[in-house]
Amino acid sequence: MTLAEPTSDVRVRFSPAPTGYLHVGSARSALFNWMYAARTEGTMILRVEDTDADRSQDELVQAIRDSLGWLGIDWHEEYRQSDRFDLYRAAAQDFVDRGLAYYCDCSQEDVKARIEAKGESGGYDSFCRDRGLGPAENTVVRFRTPTEGTTSYDDLIRGTVSFENDTLEDFVIVRSSGVPLFHVANAYDDLDMGITHVVRGEDLVNTVPRVLLLRQAMLGSSVFADREGLAEAPVFAHLPLIVNEQRKKLSKRRDDVSVGEFADRGFLPEAMRNYLLTLGWGPRDEGDEIRPIDELVPQFDLADINKAPAFFDIKKLEHFNGEYIRALPLDDFLTRVAPFVAEIDSGLFERMAPFVQGRLKRLDEAPSFLDWVVGDPREPEEKDWRKTMTKEKDRVPEVLDLVIERLADCPWEPEALEKAVFGVGEELGTKTQLPVRMALSGSRSGIPLFEPMVELDRDVVLDRLRAARAKV
């Protein structure tokens, strides 16, 4: 499903920084925003927060858009913060004019040295607060934070969260390069774009007091003076983090979790999206968790989201994926799996597809089921070989001999092959499939035996059987 034309006042935004590919954590933030927009028929906004020119890359913006699209996450409006620097700069200038912000020329080393000399901890020490500096080289603009009182807000997921203002430092809002920083841009845009709900990762909670202070200050500026209905701050909902097995926040560097890679590994977007949704949230009706998105949207609510971090369990994702793969109509399956089986003759694959489909957890596993049909049998595991071929060693040679004999002139079609192979078993009073399967494929498991078998030439089959016979 895609988002409908908005009919409510709800406005949410997903605001990624294009400093890497979309990873599962941000994808989940995007998804929860999207779910809320879908449920409330609100407006979904994609806002690219590329204020850090050094780390932002243009091509990543498109990559992120692609990954969102792959997941079926769409949006109504799109903005780039780099297009809006003048707006943020003006807001910062306005703060300076009104005495809410000031210039500071301290280097990071200076600050650090002073703090250490005083034996204190923390970041900036408000050194330039009252020095009355003007704009100059290597000078930043800092926001003057209150020294007393508390800033608190109600989080839809966490309840009331409050911060003592004196723990807030005078943070930088404009770099010495003149480019505004995240906090101003974020506060300005949320205000300007009329964002009603801020849904994002828990790692952003402690930016809330800063953003709120900035918002309040902006409300006092002439830019927003005449705007109606802005006074109310957005509702915040901070999503629990998604963590790895060490219970640490998923990180791109060590955890290998970009959405694009999941696509490459043969995960279905519907499965991915469905799984992501169950991390920190469950359907209200306590029904099955694997369900089409449009059944889930109506019961979605931000207030129902869990507080505790959730482990990203690839095994469970694979289970979801397997279910979705099995549910695919055959021709749909064929289309989706095509990129993963490009090496295999398409006629052959299409004939084998019904047997492969039900056994996959990921689409990229498809070729492994046909390797022995397309090429040589795999080198059997020592343990498996022994178990299959020598455990009942008096029978296997007989079985193989007789199978070779029967197959020499039997009609080359599945039913006939099955009859021949099983017939040997009946004659000898033993099972025959496993030794034959092992001889042909090098494995004890796989797709049904006789259909792929006819895809091989009779000589090839007989050669493999003889080779196995020689080994037992």
Add this chain to the structure above:
RNA sequence: GCCCCCAUCGUUCAGUGGCCUAGGACACCUGCCUUUCACGCAGGCAACACGGGUUCGAAUCCCGUUGGGGGUGCCA
């Protein structure tokens, strides 16, 4: 160090004072089905971190302890 947050089976979701001898799903184990595997079906294992309160009654409310995480940038 300082600030903020979190705490139910191995994992995940449910449970918002009595329906809980705590439920579902994944994983794992055992059967059944099947001359392979997978699917399916039937079972099994397995948790309210600890200590104090409040209450007739606490997984659910309060306090503390412990443990874990996030933040602490001229990143977002």
